[in-house]
Amino acid sequence: MTLTILGVVDGVALAFIDGAALPDGAWLFSAVAEQSDNSYDDGACRGAAIGIVDRDGTPREMHALTPARKVEGVAATVVGDAALVNRVTDADDPNCPALLGATTLLLDRR
DSSP, rough: OOOOOOOOTTTEEEEEEEEEOOTOOOOOEEEEEOOOOSSSSOOOEEEEEEEEEOSSEEEEEEEEOOOOOOOEEEEEEEEEEEEEEEEEEOOOOOTTEEEEOOOOEEEEOO
């Protein structure tokens, strides 16, 4: 049985990778669809997303990342109605350095 909560990209389920607390009690997370037979071995990254969950556990929003890179770390700074999300990627190649990127998300303040 396969349970999919976050969604599927090219037949591969998105899985939680990292998270960061937000000042209002919500939390932000990174999710990656990594094609692998198990949770230990690396596989091709089929998709990636940044999402936000309300303090009560209700999913608030989800944003696909393009290009899809394996985001293994996130940190967020909130300024007004925006979150600056710093993200670190992993190419699964010892000859390629990790990449630091940033994404700005406008927050849904229901």
